[in-house]
Amino acid sequence: MRTTLHTRRAVAALAAVGALALAGCGGNGDGKGGPAGSTGSAETVSLPRLDGQELQVVAVWTGPEQEGFTKVLKEFERRTGAKVGYVPTQDAMLNYIGTKIAGGAPPDVAMLQQVGALREAVERGWAKPAGREAREQVEANYSRGWQQLGTVDSKLYGVYFKAANKSLVWYNAAVFDNAGVSEPKTWKEFLSTAETISASGVAPVSVGGADGWTLTDWFENVYLSQAGPEKYDRLARHEIPWTDPSVARALTTLGELFGRPDLIAGGPDGALQTEFPASVTQTFTGGDRPKAAMVFEGDFVSVNIAQTDAEIGTDAKVFPFPAVDGDPPVVTGGDVAVALTDKPATQALMTFLASPDAAALWAAEGGFLSPNKALDTAAYPNDVQRGIAEALIASGDSFRFDMSDQMPQSFGGTPGKGEWKALQDFLKNPRDVAGTQRRLEADAAAAYRDGS
Structure with a gap:
């Protein structure tokens, strides 16, 4: 995966994070609640009614991260009528997915942590290309670098929902x-x-x-x-x-x-x-x-x-x-949503995860960083996290993705x-x-x- 050249603009944006921390910072310092004016569950993306459909989502998140992601899935349930089950797995996600596929019961959406794992899921024929609505959200809300990270052989498969500033x-x-x-x-x-x-x-x-x-x-x-x-x-x-x-x-x-x-x-x-x-x-x-x-x-x-x-x-x-x-x-990481089934509800969830609506829900809880440039940074619970998020967006494509996750x-x-x-x-x-x-x-x- 090639990203654009590393630039001083990204360095300057990251340096501003330290200045924010030294300033004492407003907002809720504990990272446990959103500020006044948070975007909350404001609806900017249209989702279909999916009453009676069931989905299973797998990711590595447990504890506070699982709680944050669960709020996102609950909002998807509220807006569509679908039922979503969440299963936390170990780091070696492909091994788990392979076992489930061999047993005839693949999860519907997997949150993969490695670019290499995304490529392997595509090569093994497990991953399904993102649908039109999800592609439209990604094209509107993500920089070219994040779009490329989710693309294999010129097709978009992955939606980067959760990012990380690892520097x-x-x-x-x-x-x-x-x-x-x-x-x-x-x-x-x-x-x-x-x-x-x-x-x-x-x-x-x-x-x-x-x-x-x-x-x-x-x-x-x-x-x-x-x-x-x-x-x-x-x-x-x-x-x-x-x-x-x-x-x-x-x-x-x-x-x-x-x-x-x-x-x-x-x-x-x-x-x-x-x-x-x-x-x-x-x-x-x-x-x-x-x-x-x-x-x-x-x-x-x-x-x-x-x-x-x-x-x-x-x-x-x-x-x-x-x-x-x-x-x-400037090293980044991220968790990428990948569809493993062709259900309408699967593609609807991919669309939702690519929208600022979903990102705002977890951002308000703290401990979350979104590469979605359409997300109002007022959703973050304090100025430190807001500054880190703004630095990531300001860096555009001037970053390098976690090397081990590309392998x-x-x-x-x-x-x-x-x-x-x-x-x-x-x-x-x-x-x-x-x-x-x-x-x-x-x-x-x-x-x-x-x-x-």
């Missing part, structure tokens, strides 16, 4: 104040800031290494900033091997953090036992002596912060991922295998750059050869 670092404001540090703008400043925080008595960085996808995000941000967008695209398509010197350079840079146990909460062993949600909550609990001062991940971190007493914009602030020998990176699922999206496992091993032994490269290349070559 953010969230931090505990009290710890920064006590240590006398400010938001770093470069990788060198980031490491220096971490050292100062460590000297103040708090572990600087929380890493959710038990979930391998967080480590792929670390690598991708470093690699994009350091190697540049052209190399990033070529590595994503496996046009250059993982044994390339650019990969060695990025791993060596990442090792400057991973190789410093004093800079990581719990050290490497502790990080490998820390799941993503805990990596966030331990950063924002414990007053001015939490287990960590910073946690890197996307806008969806706000969902986990909302489970603590920290207030976004006051206690919890955010800055763009620091520049590494180049521009600050075959067996390499870039399966727990305990491929890139996830290789980077978990690297976290434990960051001096083994060459060995990590060889393992990554062997696993990638096998995955691309098998196409699975």
